[in-house]
Amino acid sequence: MRRALAVAVAASVLLAAGVYARANGLEQERASAVAELRALTDQYHDAGQRTDYLDGAVARAERDTADRASVLAVRPAFLTEIAALGTALERAKGMVDTSAHLASALSAQQTVLAEKVNPDTVTAATATVHALVDKVGTEVASWQAAQSSGPGGPAWSTSGPDGYARVRAALDLVGGGGVGLYESSSCAGGNAPACANSNGYIKYRADIVNWSSGRLNWAMAHELAHIYQFRVWGALTSSGAYGALFGNDPEFLANCMAVVRGYPGSVGCNGEQQAWASGIWVGAVR
Template sequence: MRRVLAVTLAASVLLIAGMIGRADALEQERTTAVAQLVALNGQYRDAGQRTDYLDGALDHAEQETADRAAVLALRPAFLTEVHALTAALEGAQGRVDTAAHRAAALSAQQTVVAEKENPDTVTAATATLHALTEKVGTEVASWQAAQTSGPGGPAWASSGPDGYARVRAALDLVGGGGVGLYESSSCAGGNAPACANSNGYIKYRADIANWSADRLNWAMAHELAHIYQFRVWGALTSSGAYGTLFGGDPEFLANCMAVVRGYPGSVGCNGDQQAWASAIWVGSVR
């Protein structure tokens, strides 16, 4: 009996020891599992934080990309206005002062080049260029309206503003800045390329706008000479020297007066004729 009891107790001890061993193992496993769970939870939180950061970075990148795309989408319209303003400024040369307009356009262009994210900046710059183009057009139109220099209406017809500007520049060059000028086909019934009116203005035929610079300058100097002749017409026509030196021919005298100004034509004149003709420019008849 004692042996059986001893064996039974020994088995119970072994069983309990085994149970304890299994419990220790389970506790170890639990501890390990808890540690793994804590680690996994920490990793999850880290991953969540990283996900939040990446989500935020992605949202920012997407917004930035959208902004840049919006800016790029508006640039073609801005370039269209640049071309329009460029054409307007070219057309205004010799007519109105465009220095301030050019400076404003350059500033707007630099702003657009620097802008990467805000489409409103490009829109505003585009509107600025459009307004500048309209302003230049208005100023040129005002200049053109002011160019009517004599009876008969507008300053030009078929020669256009560019042709007129070229003839005007030639007349200004030879000293006729204050003399009226307008296009007309009425000079000698259209047979003369230009003519001067006793009322103090000059008319020109449209085709002379295409003459060479030297020929055009001579023509304007010649017609300007007639304007000065008209100013002393009475004394001129009664002058004996005028008849002797020029045969009473105002065209010949006008040629010599142009030579004196440095614009010789096809007909020359001698020193005595030039000396006499020069006095007409200062309102004197010798």
């Protein structure tokens, strides 16, 4: 009897141990399963975040590509206007001061080069350059019209046709062919023998037809210099070098410009002044 009880107790202990071992094994399996589930959940979460990031990156890239394409689509029109302005500026050389127009065009060009997103910015810059083309064309046309205009009346009166022809020949000789020339006693109220008008023509007093060739040539070179000054007047009067070298005196500058052309007057100028003055003859204000 005792033996049977002992066997039963031993079997019970073994069964309990087996149950415990099984339970412990199941717990370990559960823990492993939970850990694996967590790992899978983390991986899924990471994958979802990567997917969201990639989706966002793709969307941003698509928007950026579309923006750049829209900007590139309107750039050819800008380049066309820039080319037209280049032609207009070249044509205007020696006629009108285009330094401010060129600065505006360069500013518009920098704006277009920097723009990557908004096509309206490029379109606005294109309109600006187109307006500059029109403005330069208008100014050139005005200058050309002024060459054939004068104070009214005949080109000469008391100086006679021969006297006029002599002054005309002097003006042509110093480079003023095509510049309007008219006899008038109105220069500085009659006190000046000749003067240049900002509209592009020169007036002379009748008595200068009797001047020596050297003096007459110098006078015409001097007045022609003023015509060229008028063409760059804005840039000239704002130039620090003009003030430093010539004291902002257009008469002194005109004398020096005449020297450069080979027609010295009674007032000389040094090499630095001559070098600077030579630029005005070609429309350059240094």
